[in-house]
Amino acid sequence: MSSRAERLTALRGWLQERGLSGFYLPRTDEFGSEYLPANAERAAWLTGFTGSAAVVVVLTEKAAVFSDGRYTVQLAAEVDPELFERRHLVEEPPSAWIAARVQPKARIGYDPMLMRRAEIARLRSALEPVQGELVALDTNPLDEVWIDRPGPPKAPVSLQDELYAGEPSAAKRGRIGGEVAEKGADALFVTAADSIAWLLNIRGRDIPFNPLCLSHLLLETDGRCRWFVDPDKLPTGFRLDNAVAVEPPSALAAALADQKGRRVFVDTTLVHEGYLLKLEAAGARLVTGDDPIVRAKARKNAREIDGAIAAQLRDGAAVSRFLAWVDAQPVGSIDELAAAERLLAYRQADPLFRGESFPAISAYGPNASLPHYRCSPETNRPLSGGALYLIDSGGQYQDATTDITRTVAVGAVPDEMKTHFTLVLKGHIAIDQALFPRGTTGAQIDALARLALWRHGLDFDHGTGHGIGAYLCVHEGPARISKAGNVPLEPGMILSNEPGFYKSGAYGIRIENLLLVEEKPAPVGAERAILGFRTLTLCPIDRRLIQLPLLSIDEIAWIDAYHARVLTSLRPLLSGPEAAWLEMNCARLGPA
Template sequence: MSFQTFDAPAGGGDHAARLAQLRARLAADGLDAFIIPRADAHQGEYVADADARLAWLTGFTGSAGFAVVTPDRAGVFIDGRYRVQVKAQLDLDHFTPVPWPETKPSDWLREALPAGGRLGFDPWLHTRQEIETLDKALADSGIGLIAVDRNPLDAIWTDRPAPPVGRARAHDDALAGETSAQKRARLAAQLRDEGQAAALLTLPDSISWLLNIRGSDVPKNPIVQSFAVLSDDGHVALFADPAKFDDALRAHLGNQVAILHPEGLPAALLDLEGPVRLDPASAPEAAFRLLDSANTRIAPATDPAILPKARKNAAELEGMRAAHLRDGVAMTRLLAWLDAQDPADLTEIDVVEKLEALRREAGITDISFDTICGAGPNGAIVHYRVTRATNRRLAAGEVLLIDSGGQYPDGTTDITRTVALGSPLRDAVAPYTAVLRGMIAISRARFPKGVAGAHLDALARQYLWSQGLDYDHGTGHGVGAALCVHEGPARISRASTLPLEAGMILSNEPGYYREGAFGIRIENLIAITEAESEPGRAMLGFQTLTLCPIDRRLIDIAALSRDEIDWLDAYHLRVRDGLSPHLNDETRRWLEKATLPLETSSL
């Protein structure tokens, strides 16, 4: 198990000295600039220590972003989630935060590099889509994109950790709802139908889903770091360290899955007969170049596992519901305990440790991400992670934001609750109510098949917009079933054009963040379901999976409509009925009070 620690995030050290070393290496390699992404070769949001290049160089530990280093500039490109965090983590004398995507990398590079400049990149760390987009944007600049054979940052990272060799395990077929052989046969039939001889899978969660395996290579994400080649006959060549697999797991995989060392992947790609399916949005540029060098025909198409994985079957949905029931018990016990304490006696770490202990009692195998527990101004840091250095004591009259989740054998959870510590903070009431109304609007939405997340995103923001407010993150991300808490491709965001489908599970988490004061976010997980519809017009809706009371002390009831009050009362009734049988008398009494109908309760 890899539960939360409270040391400073990885990436500590003399970043100015590392930057100087990298610049010297670039000069020796004949490069004028180099891109350092957050991602690893699998395009993972969460990376192993061996792949934390961006953090090692710059000190920035957010889960998205990249840096570009030139002889006299070092820009760290970050989106709105990290505007506060990045200023606290960078040595601003040597690294400059760059707001992205407002500032396009191509525009920044045109200013930073002369015509004829050589911009290096590691082709294993960037997708073809990324490189093609950047190349097109730089087309008339005279700046050349240079794929390096060896990453210059790796050359100077002399104490780089070894790649992870976490133990892999079988994922029960009953929880998966389908055997690996059935999944492989289904995807192989798709390859044959589309005239493809094989597909290269590069996303570890796709591979873990396909083979009904789970792993421990990356903290909080039960994936096996690997590549895989799926052939049109259902056989799989799995490129992963053989030390991860014991005899029982090899038997589970069967003789149609060959386990090969990762170093053999390039040679295997050169030997493939085409057409080979590759996803330009997730497969590394290096894979395309290897196949091109062998004159192997490439079939650009989405990862064949990504949509089947996102559409949860009945067994996966049942497992998620069961996991959310147990998780709701843990969260409710935490909130009841918190209400019984004097805030001044607690710190953020105390709350995190208490919640983790309660989740252990509920049966987690791990937490699903480092708990975000931000008191007062720390809550305004969207992806805040408490350390011993930042640990803040709670105080009456503040707002506390707790965003957390658990990995259970049968499901993955992700929940955020924002609570008042003592008397409600007056300034937080209006934005809290607007956030709540947006969350309810998504929860109640019905929409025709074919609608994408971008079409729904404004529903969550409308009440904030009416107050001149907004938030700089998506409204919802996909969630795996006993897999990664952030799962593509489905999202609720302005940028998501993928049609939503029944079985997909999303987060529903509008928020508001006032720098230096407080943060607000309310998050439930929701499953897309078939909805009642008129003949000829198929409709979808959402079923809420999360079971946990929502703090009513920050609600302006007068701002809610009758339908919104009814929704919240019905949700709280469902929470109370579902959780009460699993609570002791003291917590049950707290829950009964916390879930009273709005207009009959004393707020």
């Protein structure tokens, strides 16, 4: 079944045989992963769309793919408009699109293993005016019609040494189990792969870019747990402590059925509806709230912070080597794909490197105006000069996860680009220098990144920063710096600082460093404890794009101090032309 049209026809036939008017398909898997294993790429198989955010709706006569503003161009390039309408996930939610197009009493199927309870409630509410019915399916129809669907991943699991984890698994389990007991529950059910990886001090390779093993876990309040994992993933000699009972995935159904009369804690923003239905059917009492693992994982311990500092140093050296190489190439002699490959090669020289933390965004000229551009042979551009090159990339290292963006000039560029670059840099500095009381959320400081742009009638449509894991996911909750970031920032959290500006069809700018939240000395007369940031990322910011008249004396001082630190830190790791490049690019802006 090779064509998208044939696949869509087969799905509609399956639905018609069961008296269904349509099917609702979010792009996710049963674990809620951001990056998916091959067997869970149902949306991509059906529609051709490979973006990370998508909902697909198939009705009897119409179908649509929904994504957000990051992927407008990618939707147009990958999705056949003869088969699927291409819609904006926020401006026209799928639930509203369905309600406006279905007949009264329509029956819309969904896979409860792929949806959260709140999503289902919103969809059900939207169907009420047309007396529509949501039907929870026992099987996903895509799995039935996808004849050559790959099998589930079976990559080997490894232990994350306590040298990097900083705390034994038993201590983590005991502490989290105690929090579960305080919430009035008997056990915690976990499906998020990064939470399980952190709790057990394990890492895997089941999905691209994130070192995770897809599995399930039941944690008791005394720290004992049952880990449901494919035994083929466990290498010979793999051992956890005796309080971890390792069981095959086939044992999970019986384990959930055994929860009758017990109070099981679940985070309904993470655990999908199918599991909740199984627990409720078994007679378990659900205790709902925020999974305590999520916040504990976000607050890095001393050893994890040391790892982040060490990895950022090595990663900064690799990115600096790369930028020196880019500057040394004749204009127009390299392209986006070649540049990304060269950067990967520099990172691969590190013995602790374990892979990229996400697909590198290597974007020149108009391609950089797409915040989540993905380079391909069809879109690949040479770095031909007179424009900006944006490289957003990161690495997974045994001791940390990195994420860095630099925007650099290729040849002489117009003053407009320099102006916008400097405005973005002002926002970056404002976040870096922010001081705030405990309890402050990312939403409260997000505006600092935008003020300079706002004064010029400009803005950017993505968040300013996301949390980042410790050799885990490059996008980690619960905290973020964005208009919707409602979680207080706490010491030990590591977040990105990445304001940007994008001129459609022309160029894009983003400057990204990683920041550690830490306590700061209280000013004289302070009545509250004060937090702030420590910059972890070490790599020059392109001085050629900075317009000094737009900067304050304090902002110039910040840039000079940052570059002095970069120079002192990276100079021992570079030599020859690379060291000379570093010296030149860390030179002072202000008076000596």
